Amino acid sequence: MSKVNTVPQPKEQKPPKSPESFRGLPRSTIKVLKPGIFNPVEAIRSLRDE
Amino acid sequence: MNQSVEIQHFVIDANVVLLSVIPISALDAVSQVNAKAAQQFLAQAKLENAVLHVPELFDSEVRNAIYRDGISKGVFTFEDGLTLAREILAANWQRHIPNIEFVYRVQQAMNRTKSTGDAEFLAVAQELDCPLITADSALINTVQNQKIAISVFAVTDHPWGQ
Numbered sequence: 009m010s011k012v013n014t015v016p017q018p019k020e021q022k023p024p025k026s027p028e029s030f031r032g033l034p035r036s037t038i039k040v041l042k043p044g045i046f047n048p049v050e051a052i053r054s055l056r057d058e
Numbered sequence: 059m060n061q062s063v064e065i066q067h068f069v070i071d072a073n074v075v076l077l078s079v080i081p082i083s084a085l086d087a088v089s090q091v092n093a094k095a096a097q098q099f100l101a102q103a104k105l106e107n108a109v110l111h112v113p114e115l116f117d118s119e120v121r122n123a124i125y126r127d128g129i130s131k132g133v134f135t136f137e138d139g140l141t142l143a144r145e146i147l148a149a150n151w152q153r154h155i156p157n158i159e160f161v162y163r164v165q166q167a168m169n170r171t172k173s174t175g176d177a178e179f180l181a182v183a184q185e186l187d188c189p190l191i192t193a194d195s196a197l198i199n200t201v202q203n204q205k206i207a208i209s210v211f212a213v214t215d216h217p218w219g220q
Binding site for chain 2: 027028029030031032033034035036037038039040041042043044045046047048049050051052053055056057058
């Protein structure tokens with residue numbers, strides 16, 4: 009019995025998923041122990057200036 | 059007649075996200091001004107079904123900033139800082155590994171010798187051809203002064219932040 013060469017079939021191509029839209033993020037209600045000192049711009053800037 | 063609605067895309071700086079989420083009372087006076095604009099921008103982004111993109115570096119910056127400037131300085135407890143970081147990182151940001159050549163070319167154009175952090179955000183904006191929204195005026199000044207052709211908005215200047 010002769011062997012049959014099988015050609016691998018391409019997998020089904022799925023359409024690319026469109027990116028999910030932003031679902032929102034509420035302002036946190038966590039308890040603040042030391043008010044008035046957090047500066048997010050400075051915090052990130054200092055990381056990038058290292 | 060079908061009307062197609064154009065979905066808007068933005069790259070969002072980690073500082074804008076932190077400004078919009080950290081309790082107002084924790085923020086210093088300067089940050090409180092930007093915080094309102096940051097929250098308005100993100101609220102409008104939700105309403106408009108915008109897609110918000112970040113480089114993978116974003117996660118590390120959020121983790122670092124909350125620990126270093128929040129938990130370790132006693133602004134909030136370890137548990138609350140952990141909760142805050144988890145909430146931010148669980149949101150549906152579209153994360154990207156930026157094209158390294160773009161990162162290096164932007165870094166070079168900015169004449170920077172330190173971290174490539176700014177360049178990573180700018181490289182994603184360049185690759186996706188969409189604006190970067192930031193609260194960092196130093197970053198905006200550098201982009202303008204070095205004549206870098208990537209669209210960058212201060213969150214306070216963008217119509218969604220007003």
